[in-house]
Amino acid sequence: MATLEKIEKDIIRTKAKISEYQQKLRNLEAQKVEAENLQIVNLVKAVKLSTPQLTVLLSAYAKGDVLLPDEYEEELKAIEENEQQEDDANEE
Incomplete structure (x- = not known):
């Protein structure tokens, strides 16, 4: 009987x-999203585009009307691969 009680307590x-x-985990995920959002805001502010300019630029990029130069595409691909590897490592 003592074993059963011990198991129940465990x-x-x-x-x-x-x-x-x-x-x-929920708190850490929220902190991560907040940090990512802050990083995005800082990057956007660094380019010094007006809201309408940024909207047009992002819309055009999303449609494929604006392409990144090859060197930036390669850099972006490397960053995405690195992030995927980190995510895979964290899941293990």
Whole structure:
């Protein structure tokens, strides 16, 4: 009987830890999104485009009307591959 009680207590403690870690994960994910958004805002401000100019530029890029020079495409591809590798490593 003592073994059963011990197991039940361990289950309760484990569930509490899981809940705690889930909350911590949600907080970290929110912090990551906030940091990414801040980074985007800083990059946009650095280009010094007006809101209408930025809107037109992003719309044109999304449609494929504006292409990045090859050197930037290669840099972007390398960054995306690196991010994918980091994501894969974090999932393991």
